Amino acid sequence: MNYKNITVAGSGVLGSQIAFQTAFHGFNVTVYDINDEALEKAKERIEKLKGRYQEDLKATEEEVNAAYDRMSFYSDLAKAVSEADLAIEAIPEVVQIKTDFYKKLGEIAPEKTIFATNSSTLLPSQFAEATGRPEKFLALHFANEIWLNNTAEVMKHPGTDMKVFDEVIEFAKAIGMVALPLHKEQPGYILNSLLVPLLDAAEMLLVREVADVETIDKTWMIATGAPKGPFAILDVVGITTAYNIVHAKAEATGNEEMKKLAKLLKTEYIDKGKLGTATGEGFYTYPNPSYMDPDFLKN
Template sequence: MNYRNVTVAGSGVLGSQIAYQTAFKGFHVSVYDINDESLEKAKERIMALKPRYQADLGASEADVNAAYDRMTFSSDLSRATAEADLVIEAIPEVVQMKKDFYRELGAAAPEKTIFATNSSTLLPSQFAEETGRPEKFLALHFANEIWRNNTAEIMKHPGTDMDVFHEVIEFAKAIGMVALPLHKEQPGYILNSLLVPLLEAAQMLLIREVADPETIDKTWMVATGAPLGPFAILDVVGINTAYNIGHAKAQVTGHDEYKKVAELLKSEYIDKNKLGRATGEGFYTYPNPSFADPDFLKS
């Protein structure tokens, strides 16, 4: 595994985390996004990660500053990928957007470059043809708060070269992840195959007016000992991601309840800039959400 230069395409919440974690582990990282405004927001997100790494990992100030110094930012895809050994795509969960991006990426990136999608719910085989290099394409999926929740699910599609599959497993280990190989395509991988039904069930309980988010979370936390309930998890994942998934399912299935979920997330959260932890408010208000109160789990 000779990867030294990594491009992360998409600088949202998780894209920014992937980029910084990779740089923290000694790789040179180029962050790509569609415009300079998005990149400025990414820089703010990444700067905010420095104290988290110091508090959670015991990193020194020199460590976190050196990681940032190994990063560059560009809204020019050819420039961002010029030296890339690996491109990790972390753009929104919209099929046509990803297809268009991979066509552009395939034309811009060097022939040597491996492509990996961080898609949470979509399969690499959906985009393999658009990459122009299906044998060098696979999925590499991370959990939010990557420096603490350090899983990396590596999922090949039927056309992925096995050498590439094993190289990306080694790369995941090199950036401090617990590498979890998947040998067959599975929508949602392992993590989201378990997590998404929980989050969907919570949202259905909400739109059916069975209970409010705090009560639903409290039930899950008390009964299972989990540190977070589903709505607190949705705030970490980001309301935009939850909306994109719900909206896509509404279109595919025609299911009225998925449509109601998407409408609720759009009108009551996204339109009001309540995007979760990233903006300081989602289902809860941060930095002091009610579920963190010692009395939250008491009767």
């Protein structure tokens, strides 16, 4: 694995984390997003990440500053990928947006560049043809707060070259991840195949007015020993992402409860700026959410 230059396309919550984690482990990283405004927000996110790495990983100021110095930012995709050994895509979970992006990327990226999607809900085979290099394309999926939750699910599609699959597994390890190989395509990979049904079930309990957020989380935490309940997890994932997934399911199925849930997430949370940990408020208020209170799990 001779990767040196990594491009991360999409500088949202996870894109920024992937970029910084990669730079922190010594790679040159170019960050691409559609305009300079998006890139400025990415720089703000990364400034905050520097503090988290110092706090959580006991990284020194020199180390986090050196990582930042290995990063460059572009709103011109051709410039962003001109040297890329590997391009990791972390753009919105919308089929048409991703398809258009891969067609463009396939035309302008160097022949050597491997493409990886960080999609959590879509399969690589949906975009393999659009890339123009299906054998050099696969999925590389990270969990939020990747410096702590350091899973990297590496999933091939039927046309992925095994050499590429093995190289990306090595790359994942090189940036401090625990590489988790998936040999067959699976919607939701391993993590979301387990997690999404839990989150769906919790949201349904809420929308059916069976119990409130805290009671649902408390039940899960006490009964399983988990450090967070499903709504605390949703705050980390981001309520906009949760809404997009629920809204898509509601549109696809016409399910009335899903529609009701989508409306609840939009009107009570998104419209009020309660987007989760990123904005300091979601189902809980941060930095001191009630589920962290020592008495939360007591009567």
